[in-house]
Amino acid sequence: MAGNTFGKLFKLTTFGESHGAAIGGIIDGCPAGIKINLEKVQQDLNKRKPGQSAIVTQRKEPDTVEFYSGIFEGQTTGTPIGFVIKNANQKSKDYSHIKDTYRPSHADYTYDEKYGIRDYRGGGRSSARETASRVVGGAIAKQVIPNISFHAFTSSVGNISLDKNLETIDLNLIESNPVRCPDTAVAQRMEDYIKDIRSQGDTVGGTVQCVIKNVPKGLGEPVFDKLHAELGKAMLSINAVKGFEYGSGFEGTKMKGSEHNDLFNSDGSTTTNLSGGIQGGISNGMDIYFTVAFKPVATIMQKQPTINSQGLQVEMQGKGRHDPCVVPRAVPIVDAMAALVIADFYLQNKISKI
Amino acid sequence: MAGNTFGKLFKLTTFGESHGAAIGGIIDGCPAGIKINLEKVQQDLNKRKPGQSAIVTQRKEPDTVEFYSGIFEGQTTGTPIGFVIKNANQKSKDYSHIKDTYRPSHADYTYDEKYGIRDYRGGGRSSARETASRVVGGAIAKQVIPNISFHAFTSSVGNISLDKNLETIDLNLIESNPVRCPDTAVAQRMEDYIKDIRSQGDTVGGTVQCVIKNVPKGLGEPVFDKLHAELGKAMLSINAVKGFEYGSGFEGTKMKGSEHNDLFNSDGSTTTNLSGGIQGGISNGMDIYFTVAFKPVATIMQKQPTINSQGLQVEMQGKGRHDPCVVPRAVPIVDAMAALVIADFYLQNKISKI
Amino acid sequence: MAGNTFGKLFKLTTFGESHGAAIGGIIDGCPAGIKINLEKVQQDLNKRKPGQSAIVTQRKEPDTVEFYSGIFEGQTTGTPIGFVIKNANQKSKDYSHIKDTYRPSHADYTYDEKYGIRDYRGGGRSSARETASRVVGGAIAKQVIPNISFHAFTSSVGNISLDKNLETIDLNLIESNPVRCPDTAVAQRMEDYIKDIRSQGDTVGGTVQCVIKNVPKGLGEPVFDKLHAELGKAMLSINAVKGFEYGSGFEGTKMKGSEHNDLFNSDGSTTTNLSGGIQGGISNGMDIYFTVAFKPVATIMQKQPTINSQGLQVEMQGKGRHDPCVVPRAVPIVDAMAALVIADFYLQNKISKI
């Protein structure tokens, strides 16, 4: 297995299991001379952190990142940035019940089939805890491209969705509520629904939408490494993601070309933006936007029939501390992955023409 | 630009513009000793070929592939497989009108912004003609994994969709009609609609669904190179694609965990398959299925306002030979890209444990 | 096998066997807007071409390169550059005697062991004919970095060596004789020796030295991709190469630090250049120079005992048209590989700091 590196020039490689000693990573390819604000890194981590509100998992992890290299006197030096997040709260006993039992719709079974061995504690490597390292990588990436801003938010929870045109959304409201939905009323309904779901011992899915503003023209590397293709891969690599669409997305398939084409203004901007800021796999300077689908968390606090490693039918019930809805904590992860993609293409584009 | 290679072990690198001398590619990493049926390669190409039916572009291209290396006495030798498809019918004059004019929602503008120069003839590198090389690569990939079968089909055109459960679809009907929809009645409605759209000088989008059968357990490389993440990237890299979902997809976001979880049978198979054959980014042996969204083709035979390279407003109308709906010809491309992904992961998985 | 790509940003992928239909390659990652002089490419190919003088193989190959993509109206477009060199003179009958017999110190045996099959005609993929594609790649690379010049030359043939200090060598003399040794008298001795060796049906080794002038400071990517490490890999990947040294090389191991250190002038240049233009894996602006060791060609026109694929002892004698000494034709290949390395690092260095 060698799938733990993301990016071609700005590269993040991560390691770590949910209940090992630590998780962490190495960022290689970060240009030298970037001023790094370490507080901003920690702030992003805090948005992803368990225990931050009443509607997320209550696992207690300080998620404090330590940087070991690559930053000197407040600046990047061009050498690899190694970092570690210690696992503080490893309640391994919570997971002994899954040592030989495969949780439905989890990765337990497939990891065992693939590797013949798995660290079963808390899902091991398949745990979403791994995404904390991505948030660190994304937080550094953002500082490489400070003029570009990333605005992910919760766009639906179950059947409750924010049906608003992008232009009418006040992105400043995203962090105003624990759901991270930039509409106070809708956010409240989502929050209530999540609490209701949790009280049932159940979970629910949702979607995260993301807008990226101020992207320079020219990012993306056709034909295989189109900008939206890498964004899609980045999002689909996040735990629990089932779908990705950008611009007009699936709705656009129902349209006619005469309705769908974005007509040009004289300055190269377009009057509409059904292209989602990307044409031919390359950014055109308009806002990039896309939506990511998250399935309901597989671990529920209800009894379910399942099998163990001997293929025998057993019954199990989720224990431990889990999110009833993964979407609010997924918001900073979507931002982070988007930042990794854009920073990488930003660097790649430096040599498109010379 | 270095985005013209797909795959990590089974690697396809392509070259070629729509109206250059030829397109082609190199397949590197194909294991030795694979018996190659060259007719099957040509058959796949013929499914993608222009001029094959009344509802696709009437550009005439024989699309005959020539192999130059890597196959000896009917077998692969482990050395790179070089191939070329000559461009026979290069009506370059059809495209002189776009030399200095940017077609709306095309890649003309972004290529110029990125590279400062573009081969404007027929869209150059951004033309879907490039996908012929992908079909060749996919056709070889399929022969590396002969037990695995790929079944892409047209699942919707505009608002006309095949609303059938996967189990009830007769996949043998896919090639029974020019739309490649495995339901004769729905296919006829789609065909009529496409003809109607064409008579308007317009275009329409649609979706392609794909089922992959007999995938071994264990394919996919977490955490970044999850099986569905690479599938998603592969599909999103195809011209005109706007979205990708697998398994329960976007609909799954509305479900509860208690509804969504796939319960196990004793043999490790599952009673339902909302996971779409992939759990934790690794295949679990169930059918893999996904849906790909294609926007309407941007080139329409209607007058549109646009700008030229000086930023002046001009009016233009599509010329040349174009598809009113890209979906029927996209079907073999989706199959090809899926085969490239699966063959690559098949090889990668050979060393997951030793 | 997936070892047919060289470079990270400026990438050359090659295909082709000695006696297949064609050899060729794809250059991906060449920046847009580079003016390409196609005659210079052919000139480099002609230096490597068989039959160019009395002391090289008399195989007749025009080695005419055809470019299929990536160059438009005389300039690179940023898209992949596909090219093909047809194999004109495929005297396959010359090689039937090695179909089942392993030539000593050739790749016949190891290819069979690795792949279980091999194209035995003329050595197939293991033939040095493959290097023609490298020369094409290198010739394009040189035009990306026109200010940097490459000066490979024959520095020894057998025991006859050019024992001159680099500063005293007149690099303009390299092409003045068929041996490519920039000293007329020494070149004549080498030429006579090669003819003598050929008349014995034997072969001989030699060395090629290369000087690269006007390299900007800062090229090379520690810690693994040091400039000299990639140069070494590039050279060692050429057929028949057994060794590589740069700067003071093996002789430098006998020196003391006080003798070996290159002291600085005020402008950062150094009074001596035992470092060979590279310190800590990064170019320092001084001339880069290195030496490459080539073994004697394995195919000799004398009877040798060997084994066949059944392990039986048989006797064989070289047939066909071979070089008695590979070094004169290796000179343009060394230049080409050096240019590929430098162009790649030149592009990589564009993002060391931003």
Add this chain to the structure above:
Amino acid sequence: MAGNTFGKLFKLTTFGESHGAAIGGIIDGCPAGIKINLEKVQQDLNKRKPGQSAIVTQRKEPDTVEFYSGIFEGQTTGTPIGFVIKNANQKSKDYSHIKDTYRPSHADYTYDEKYGIRDYRGGGRSSARETASRVVGGAIAKQVIPNISFHAFTSSVGNISLDKNLETIDLNLIESNPVRCPDTAVAQRMEDYIKDIRSQGDTVGGTVQCVIKNVPKGLGEPVFDKLHAELGKAMLSINAVKGFEYGSGFEGTKMKGSEHNDLFNSDGSTTTNLSGGIQGGISNGMDIYFTVAFKPVATIMQKQPTINSQGLQVEMQGKGRHDPCVVPRAVPIVDAMAALVIADFYLQNKISKI
């Protein structure tokens, strides 16, 4: 800079500066189910450790490696192996004199030119301290291929060389003396010479030879990733290396083909081994052997003229704790890098044919 990863399938990525908080790395692509003996890892580290004998630097570093992931209940799990080595003894004050001054033949100047900033403490990333992470990677690699053994040793120090045929060397003697030369008498002369050199405040170079035994046939990926090309790159990437040769090496250039060819025995082995166990870039099952040239350490305890970052001439004298001869401590590094190369090709070869 993104040159901190080595390997294609078995991949080591390292981070860390000489005087930062820690160095470390991530091994990605290690197959699951490998039993890991952690003591052997530490033993290899101890061979590289400073302060181990009277003839090496007296910097005190315990060099204790901590593994954070990827190993569970004594076995690899197929997930990335993250590890850290804390920097215990960071006498940063020793290095304040080089903050603005460029040490001759060091990387100070080139790092500043490339990155515009450098961690000057102890050479920062350019310090050979980084190689400790390579030793960890190599120690894990060896356990993936337990039947293959690596035997690097000191073959020369200055003009004192071990002029012995490989077959007559007793490899068991390597660790019998601090120089790591498998001949007691020669080792003693080398040791005396190193002490003499140190007393002069000077340094000296040398060579390391390495024999790899029991390598399976078929390793290496032509044409660019030939086995010896990657070995060469691996060795040249080690600090202070100036040259690499394998098999007959530079001496072989003086031979005739009739002398140099290795004739076959019936079992495919050869009567001689001038090929050094590699033919056409692929292992043939014979012993692989090669020699690596190390220049004298640049830091000497004598006064030298140099320049500072303003280009002014200054005088400097080495301080701190440095090796008078790098070769004895380079021996385990050569072994480690060789193991990384062989393990990687071992995995790659799993898919040469299927």
